[in-house]
Amino acid sequence: MEVMNKILSGSDATNRRLEFPAGSLWAFPMPDGQNSVEFVASDIHEQQWRLKVSVRNEGRYSKPWLKGEWGDYVHQKQLRKGDRVILTMNDEENGERSYRIGAERKHFGFWYSIDEQQDSAFSSSASTKVNNRGREWCDSPENMFIQNILLAISLWAIFSELGMEAFRFIHYWADDIQFMKDLHGL
Numbered sequence: 296m297e298v299m300n301k302i303l304s305g306s307d308a309t310n311r312r313l314e315f316p317a318g319s320l321w322a323f324p325m326p327d328g329q330n331s332v333e334f335v336a337s338d339i340h341e342q343q344w345r346l347k348v349s350v351r352n353e354g355r356y357s358k359p360w361l362k363g364e365w366g367d368y369v370h371q372k373q374l375r376k377g378d379r380v381i382l383t384m385n386d387e388e389n390g391e392r393s394y395r396i397g398a399e400r401k402h403f404g405f406w407y408s409i410d411e412q413q414d415s416a417f418s419s420s421a422s423t424k425v426n427n428r429g430r431e432w433c434d435s436p437e438n439m440f441i442q443n444i445l446l447a448i449s450l451w452a453i454f455s456e457l458g459m460e461a462f463r464f465i466h467y468w469a470d471d472i473q474f475m476k477d478l479h480g481l
Contacts, residue, residue: 298322298394299382308375311366315348315359322384322392323348333363336382336394339410344368344396372398372409379406 299319307313323332331349338344344364350357374380379399384392399406 296384297381298384299380301380303374303376303378303380305376308369308378311362313361313365313380315361317357317359319382320348320350320357320359325350334392334394336396338368338396339408346394346396368396368398374398374409377401378409 299316301307301313301316304314323334325332330352331347333345333347335343335345344367346361346363346365348359348361350359368374377400379401381397381399383395383397385395386392398409400409400412401407
């Protein structure tokens, strides 16, 4: 069950806390006298993130925040303003709740899993690319970036008439290019 689906603000992505939607507090019942609840959320790789939902003790509005390892999550996933974070909850048969957290980035009108984009970029950057003469062509980040752009353009030309599925596939390559550009500081 979806608990939160939030587009990150600039402060969510740069501070060590997220402005938590008050409408999602129902998923974190707080015992009397407490103003926070700690929980663990797992990402797509089963990495566990210790998080904490906190509210103000005083005032007219509860102003909830998500803290804990939020800053570490943002840093590892390289989140930025405009990305989307989704938190889901599942009531297990043993009565316990489990939480999942995921992040997505929008490219050309479609949302893609940031974890999947990073996995794809790391695997493609780890492989050695060789040109048609047999020499290594990707000896610099600039050449790798140019090669990935040419590959994306070639794929677009090949698959452009295959409809929306081809469009989605090709934009995974665009995400790899942007990720590699960011990774190499281009």
